[in-house]
Amino acid sequence: MKKSGESISGMSNGTKVVVIGGSAGSIHVLIEVLPYLEPDSLWTVVIVLHRKAHPESTLGMLLNAYCKVPVLEVVDKMPLEKGKVYLAPADYHLLFEKDGCMSLDVSEKVNFSRPSIDVAFYSAAQVFGDNAIGLLLSGANSDGVEGLAHIAQYGGTICVQDPATAEVDFMPRQALNKLKVEHVLAPKDIAHYINKLNDK
Amino acid sequence: MLEPDILRDEEITMLLNDVATIYGYDFRQYSRASLKRRLNRICLVDRFSSFAELRYRVVNDASYLQHFIEEITVNVTEMFRDPSFYKVLRQEVMPRLGTYPLIRIWIAGCSTGEEAYSIAILLKEANLYHKSLMYATDINPTVLEKAATGIFPLNQMKAYSENYIRSGGNNDFSTYYVTGYDYAKFDSALSERMIFSTHNLVSDTSFNEFQLILCRNVLIYFDKDLQERVFKVFDESLHNLGYLGLGTKETLRFSTIESNYRQVGDEKIWRKH
Numbered sequence: 240m241k242k243s244g245e246s247i248s249g250m251s252n253g254t255k256v257v258v259i260g261g262s263a264g265s266i267h268v269l270i271e272v273l274p275y276l277e278p279d280s281l282w283t284v285v286i287v288l289h290r291k292a293h294p295e296s297t298l299g300m301l302l303n304a305y306c307k308v309p310v311l312e313v314v315d316k317m318p319l320e321k322g323k324v325y326l327a328p329a330d331y332h333l334l335f336e337k338d339g340c341m342s343l344d345v346s347e348k349v350n351f352s353r354p355s356i357d358v359a360f361y362s363a364a365q366v367f368g369d370n371a372i373g374l375l376l377s378g379a380n381s382d383g384v385e386g387l388a389h390i391a392q393y394g395g396t397i398c399v400q401d402p403a404t405a406e407v408d409f410m411p412r413q414a415l416n417k418l419k420v421e422h423v424l425a426p427k428d429i430a431h432y433i434n435k436l437n438d439k
Numbered sequence: 440m441l442e443p444d445i446l447r448d449e450e451i452t453m454l455l456n457d458v459a460t461i462y463g464y465d466f467r468q469y470s471r472a473s474l475k476r477r478l479n480r481i482c483l484v485d486r487f488s489s490f491a492e493l494r495y496r497v498v499n500d501a502s503y504l505q506h507f508i509e510e511i512t513v514n515v516t517e518m519f520r521d522p523s524f525y526k527v528l529r530q531e532v533m534p535r536l537g538t539y540p541l542i543r544i545w546i547a548g549c550s551t552g553e554e555a556y557s558i559a560i561l562l563k564e565a566n567l568y569h570k571s572l573m574y575a576t577d578i579n580p581t582v583l584e585k586a587a588t589g590i591f592p593l594n595q596m597k598a599y600s601e602n603y604i605r606s607g608g609n610n611d612f613s614t615y616y617v618t619g620y621d622y623a624k625f626d627s628a629l630s631e632r633m634i635f636s637t638h639n640l641v642s643d644t645s646f647n648e649f650q651l652i653l654c655r656n657v658l659i660y661f662d663k664d665l666q667e668r669v670f671k672v673f674d675e676s677l678h679n680l681g682y683l684g685l686g687t688k689e690t691l692r693f694s695t696i697e698s699n700y701r702q703v704g705d706e707k708i709w710r711k712h
Contacts, residue, residue: 344473
């Protein structure tokens with residue numbers, strides 16, 4: 240049964256929110272994808288990665304250096320804006336609020352992970368409905384698969400990195416085994432896919 | 440495990456209205472996305488298969504309320520969480536607190552007390568403990584009882600000890616506790632100047648004047664309006680030149696009280712001026 244997500248203020252209607260979840264082997268993919276994202280776009284990208292809980296982490300700076308669009312590490316209640324890339328901070332779950340901002344949460348780990356990709360996908364599904372796009376990259380954990388199912392259930396679009404191109408193919412393969420995935424993308428095609436969302 | 444998807448948004452609003460009206464606990468300005476997860480989780484934990492079952496229990500069983508509050512608030516905390524934060528407290532804040540004849544510290548939303556004991560250790564090591572009073576408050580009386588015992592799981596001690604060392608601690612961390620079968624009990628000399636009390640940041644007001652207020656990873660559960668209210672309570676409760684410490688992803692930046700504060704270095708510590 241399809242459920243409809245509720246619309247939110249703060250972003251124009253129809254803004255596509257691409258939530259990218261990744262674990263082992265996914266930073267390389269991002270470095271291959273982010274430089275090709277076009278500035279002044281109509282989508283929003285939110286990245287949720289499993290990584291070490293170091294508040295001094297430089298991942299945001301690293302990704303920014305590769306990117307033509309701004310990459311922002313999320314702080315509590317940061318508003319989502321189109322054309323920007325957001326990065327979930329280490330050691331917090333990331334959630335979406337109906338007023339168009341993001342909340343953080345230090346509750347229990349899910350799938351041994353915080354941030355958990357499932358938690359972010361789940362929340363995106365509920366808030367953005369058919370404007371939510373979940374993309375699961377390389378990884379050794381099964382985090383993210385249940386969340387993808389939720390996005391599909393709420394009318395959103397689900398994609399995975401082509402397992403043949405993944406450094407660790409367990410995560411995207413799990414999704415392909417369990418779900419009807421709409422797009423299977425090689426890293427070189429991911430930026431093109433996201434940029435094309437502008438046309439819809 | 441991911442929580443089930445049972446409750447609808449308007450049902451949550453209805454339930455929160457009930458809880459506020461009947462019991463006087465107002466969760467309506469909590470961040471909704473996180474609260475929704477907690478409420479769906481309680482359905483899993485307590486085996487409610489529908490909103491109606493949950494609501495019936497909450498409305499008709501007053502004895503269930505404490506458990507309900509305990510489950511929907513997040514009580515994940517650790518000692519010396521974010522060591523670089525504690526390093527700045529140790530090196531910059533403690534020496535300045537030392538100039539006061541009596542140091543009052545408020546740990547707001549202290550949960551099971553790990554941060555209160557961390558601060559107590561900093562005060563001991565700065566030779567300020569004897570002239571300090573620590574007020575540790577939380578909405579939830581059950582966690583305060585735990586905090587007062589000073590007993591924490593033994594399997595956490597390795598991580599806490601590493602945090603302690605990274606915060607600039609030079610002692611052997613294990614001298615602060617004795618171990619039992621699977622727990623560590625902290626020295627009661629660390630808690631003798633702690634006062635544990637319930638305090639609800641949603642509805643209660645300032646109750647004293649402090650030189651240091653810590654409220655870490657509590658405001659993330661509140662919406663912006665409620666955050667603003669709490670910042671005002673803190674502002675009223677802070678001594679001139681007092682310090683406010685927040686969680687690593689929380690900020691005073693968008694608050695109306697910000698102009699009265701200056702950030703201390705890169706850490707989430709602000710000093711009132």
